[in-house]
Amino acid sequence: MDYLVAALLPQLLHGLVFGAALGLLALGLTVIFGLLGVMNFAHGELYMLGAYAGIAVIGVTHSFWVALLIAPLLVGVVAAVTEMATLRPLYRREPLYGLILTFGLALVFREGARQIWGGDMRRILPPVTGSTPLLGMTYPNYRLFLLAASSILLLALWLFFTRTRAGIVVRAAVQDAQMLDGLGVNVRRVFTLTFAASGALAALAGLLLAPIFTVYPQMGVEMILLAFIVVILGGMGSMGGSVIAAFVIGVTQSLFSLWMNPQRVAIAIFGIMIVVLVVRPRGFLGREGVLE
Amino acid sequence: MMLEVEAVSKRFGALAALTRVSFAVAPGQVYSVIGPNGAGKSTLFNVVAGHHTPDTGRVRFDGEDVTGLPPERLNRRGLAKTFQITNVFPEISVEDNVRVAAQSRSPESGRLASLWRRAEVTHLTQPLLEAFGLAGRREALARDLSHGEQRYLEICLALATAPKLLLLDEPTAGMTPGETREATALIRAIALERGLTLLLIEHDMSVVMGISDRVAVLHFGEKIAEGTPEQIRNDPAVIDAYLGGADD
Amino acid sequence: MRTVSWRAAVVFALLAALPLVPGMSKYYLLLAFDALLFGAIAMSLDLLMGYTGLVSFGHAAFYGLGAYATATLLERGVSSVWACAGFAIVVVGLYALVVSYFATARRGIYFALLTLIFAEVVYTFFRYTQTFGGSDGIQGLPDATLLPGVALDTPLRKYYLVLVYLAAAYVICRVVVASHFGRVLVAIRENEDRARFLGYNVQRYKMGACLISAILTGLGGGIYPMRSAFATPDLMLWTESGEFIISVMIGGLGTLVGPVVGGVFFTLLRDKVSSFVDWYFIVIGLVLIVIVLFMPRGLLGFRRVLGFSQWRANG
Numbered sequence: 001m002d003y004l005v006a007a008l009l010p011q012l013l014h015g016l017v018f019g020a021a022l023g024l025l026a027l028g029l030t031v032i033f034g035l036l037g038v039m040n041f042a043h044g045e046l047y048m049l050g051a052y053a054g055i056a057v058i059g060v061t062h063s064f065w066v067a068l069l070i071a072p073l074l075v076g077v078v079a080a081v082t083e084m085a086t087l088r089p090l091y092r093r094e095p096l097y098g099l100i101l102t103f104g105l106a107l108v109f110r111e112g113a114r115q116i117w118g119g120d121m122r123r124i125l126p127p128v129t130g131s132t133p134l135l136g137m138t139y140p141n142y143r144l145f146l147l148a149a150s151s152i153l154l155l156a157l158w159l160f161f162t163r164t165r166a167g168i169v170v171r172a173a174v175q176d177a178q179m180l181d182g183l184g185v186n187v188r189r190v191f192t193l194t195f196a197a198s199g200a201l202a203a204l205a206g207l208l209l210a211p212i213f214t215v216y217p218q219m220g221v222e223m224i225l226l227a228f229i230v231v232i233l234g235g236m237g238s239m240g241g242s243v244i245a246a247f248v249i250g251v252t253q254s255l256f257s258l259w260m261n262p263q264r265v266a267i268a269i270f271g272i273m274i275v276v277l278v279v280r281p282r283g284f285l286g287r288e289g290v291l292e
Numbered sequence: 293m294m295l296e297v298e299a300v301s302k303r304f305g306a307l308a309a310l311t312r313v314s315f316a317v318a319p320g321q322v323y324s325v326i327g328p329n330g331a332g333k334s335t336l337f338n339v340v341a342g343h344h345t346p347d348t349g350r351v352r353f354d355g356e357d358v359t360g361l362p363p364e365r366l367n368r369r370g371l372a373k374t375f376q377i378t379n380v381f382p383e384i385s386v387e388d389n390v391r392v393a394a395q396s397r398s399p400e401s402g403r404l405a406s407l408w409r410r411a412e413v414t415h416l417t418q419p420l421l422e423a424f425g426l427a428g429r430r431e432a433l434a435r436d437l438s439h440g441e442q443r444y445l446e447i448c449l450a451l452a453t454a455p456k457l458l459l460l461d462e463p464t465a466g467m468t469p470g471e472t473r474e475a476t477a478l479i480r481a482i483a484l485e486r487g488l489t490l491l492l493i494e495h496d497m498s499v500v501m502g503i504s505d506r507v508a509v510l511h512f513g514e515k516i517a518e519g520t521p522e523q524i525r526n527d528p529a530v531i532d533a534y535l536g537g538a539d540d
Numbered sequence: 541m542r543t544v545s546w547r548a549a550v551v552f553a554l555l556a557a558l559p560l561v562p563g564m565s566k567y568y569l570l571l572a573f574d575a576l577l578f579g580a581i582a583m584s585l586d587l588l589m590g591y592t593g594l595v596s597f598g599h600a601a602f603y604g605l606g607a608y609a610t611a612t613l614l615e616r617g618v619s620s621v622w623a624c625a626g627f628a629i630v631v632v633g634l635y636a637l638v639v640s641y642f643a644t645a646r647r648g649i650y651f652a653l654l655t656l657i658f659a660e661v662v663y664t665f666f667r668y669t670q671t672f673g674g675s676d677g678i679q680g681l682p683d684a685t686l687l688p689g690v691a692l693d694t695p696l697r698k699y700y701l702v703l704v705y706l707a708a709a710y711v712i713c714r715v716v717v718a719s720h721f722g723r724v725l726v727a728i729r730e731n732e733d734r735a736r737f738l739g740y741n742v743q744r745y746k747m748g749a750c751l752i753s754a755i756l757t758g759l760g761g762g763i764y765p766m767r768s769a770f771a772t773p774d775l776m777l778w779t780e781s782g783e784f785i786i787s788v789m790i791g792g793l794g795t796l797v798g799p800v801v802g803g804v805f806f807t808l809l810r811d812k813v814s815s816f817v818d819w820y821f822i823v824i825g826l827v828l829i830v831i832v833l834f835m836p837r838g839l840l841g842f843r844r845v846l847g848f849s850q851w852r853a854n855g
Contacts, residue, residue, distance in 0.1 A: 395720055402744075
C-alpha cells in the first residue's frame, strides 16, 4: 500500500500531466494534418519555442503568469507568419514537398534557438512552490496546478470542438477538408488561424512543462517523436483517438520510468506501437480501410 | 451470371448508404444503375469493386464469391473500374499510362524478373489507343489532355487489363452532347467486340436508354425498380423518385 | 548495355582517372571518396523519393546499420570486403524488410513517420548499448582486404572501392527504373489508387522499392568504415537522413543522376562550410525550404525524368 501511494500514484499523476501535454501536441498535429494536409515536423519546435519565449518574457516581466499569456501568443504569431510565407504555396503540390519543408523549418527553428539562447540547459523556476499532502503522499504544488490547468485546458478544447460553430466546422473539416469550400468561409484565413492556434497550444504546453523538465533546444525532438507515435496509435485523422492515445502513452511512459531507464522506456513504447499496429493497424479510433 | 449482388447493405456511421440491394448481370449485358444524387450508386460501385466491404450480403463475380476482396485481387479476376473523377497518371505520357496498365497482365508481372525485364505490350496498347483516337496524342502528358480525352484514357486503362466486367462510373460526365454520343457509341462497340459485360452508373438518360439492356433504379440506398429501359421509363415509382422530393 | 548511356561510361572513365590529376593529395582523394559515397546513397534514396514518391526520414538507419555490420566483422578480424559487404546487405535487408512492412501499410505520410520512428529507435539502441561501444561506437578498425594479402589500405584503393560501388549501384538503379517494376513504381507515385485498381499489389511494390533503396544505402554504409576506421551512432541521426534528402533535392527528384551530383555537391560544400559549424544546420534548413519553395526541380536544374523517356531513347 505504501508503494502504491508513495511511488505509483505520483507517477500516475505525472503521466496524466505529461499525457495532457502530449495530447495538445498530437491534437495540433492531427488538426493541421486533417485541414492543411501537412504533417508538421516543426511542431515539436513550436513547443520548444514556447518555453524559450517564456524565458524571454520572464526576463522582461519577471512574471511566469504574464509569460503564460504572452509567450503562446508570440509563438502563435511566428506560426502564422510561417504558414503564410512557406506553407501556403505548397497546398496544391504533392504532399512530399510539405514534409520536406516542415523538416527544414524544424532545423531552422531548432538551430535558431540554439544560436539565440545557447545550447545549455536552462531552468524556469516553478511559480508555485511547496507541496501539499494528498492521498497519503506529498505532491508538489506546481504539479497540482498543472493537473488543474491541463484539465481546464482540455475541457475548454472539448467545449470548443463540440459546442462552438467554429469548432464543429474545424472538426468536420479535419475529416473532410473539401467541405470548407462549400461553406463560404475564407479558407486561407481558417488555415492560418488553425496553424497559429495549434502552435500557440504547443507553446503553452512547452511553457507549462518547462519548470518540470529542463529547457534546451532539442526538447522538441523527443516530444515530436512521441507525438507521432501517439498520432499513429490513435488512428491518423482521429482527434479523439489522439487524445486517448496521448494519455495512454503518457501514463505508460511515466509508470515504466519507475522500472526502466529512459532508453528502455523509449524502446518499450516503440514495442507497444508495433504490437498495436499488428493487432489493429488502423489504431484506436482510426477509420477502416487505407488512410485517406 | 457474370455479377450477382445479393442483399448488400452498407452503413457509414448513422448513414445507411445501401439497404439490401440485389440484382444480377448476365454475361455480355449492358446494365445501368441510375437514381437521384445520394441514392448510393457510387457506394454500390465501390462495394462491387472491392473498395468497401459490405456489412451484410454477398457479391459473386463469375460464379465465385468475391465479397471483401481488395481491388487489386478483383482486377486480376477480370473486374475493371473507371472512376467518376478522372483518375489517370498525370505526369506520364498517354502511351505510358496505357502501357503500365497493360503490363500488369504480362508474364513478368509480380515476379522477380520484373526487376530487370521490360514488358512487351505494344501489341496491346496500340489497338486501344487507336480505338479511342488517342494514338496521335501518345506522347502528350496525361494531364495535358482535354477532359473528353482524359475520360477516354480512363477507359483505355481499364480495358488494358483485359477485364470480363467493366464498371463505368459516369463515363460521360462533363462531356458535351456531341462527345457523349460519340463516347456512348464507342463504348457500345468495344463492349460488343470484346464480349464485355458492362455495369454503368449514369445520369444522362439518353445514354442509359440508348445502350442499356437492363436498368436498376436506386433511391436512398434501396432498389426501387428494375427492368428494361422501357419499363423503367414508365414506372411511376421511378418518376416519383426523380420528380418528387429527391433533392440534389 | 542499353540502359547505361555512353555519357555515363565517359563520366566513370573520368572519375577513374581522377587520382591521376596532379595535386590530388590524400586529403582530396578521401574527400572524393566521401562525395561519391554520399552521391550513391542519395541516388538510391531517389529511387524511393523521386520514383516511388515515398519520403524516408530514416534512411540514415540503413546507412548506419551497414556501417555497424562491417565494423563488427572488422573488429573480429574478418576483413574480407566481400564478407563485410554480404553481411551488411543481409543485416540491412532484414531491418528494411521489417520497417517497410509496417511503413507501407498505409498512405505516404505514414511511411515518412514510421521510417523516422524506427530510425530513432535504432539510433537509441546503438547509442546506449555498450556491446556496440555506446556513444563512441566501434573505433580503431583495421583495413578491409580485397583478397587475402591485398589490403585496401591506401586512399587510392579506397577510392576505387567506392567508385566500383557507385558504378554497380548506378547500373542497378538504371535497370530497375527502366524495368516493368520501375514503371509500376512511377504509377504508384502518380496515382496509387489507380495502380491498385489495375491489379497491382501496391504494398509489395513499395516494399520492393524500399528494400532495394535500403540495401544499396546499407552497402554504402558498409563501405564507410573501410575508409573511416570507425562506426558511430551519429551515422544514424535523423540529421543525417536530412542530409541525404537535401542532396536529392539539390540534384533534382527522379533523375538518378541529379542526386549523385547533389550528393557530391553537398559533400564538397559541407567540407568548405565545416568551419561555420554553428550555422551549419540553419543553412541546411534554409536551403531545404528555399529549394522546396522555389526550385523543386533541384538547385542544379536537372530535368526531371517524367515517365520513361530513357526507355524510349534507348529503344
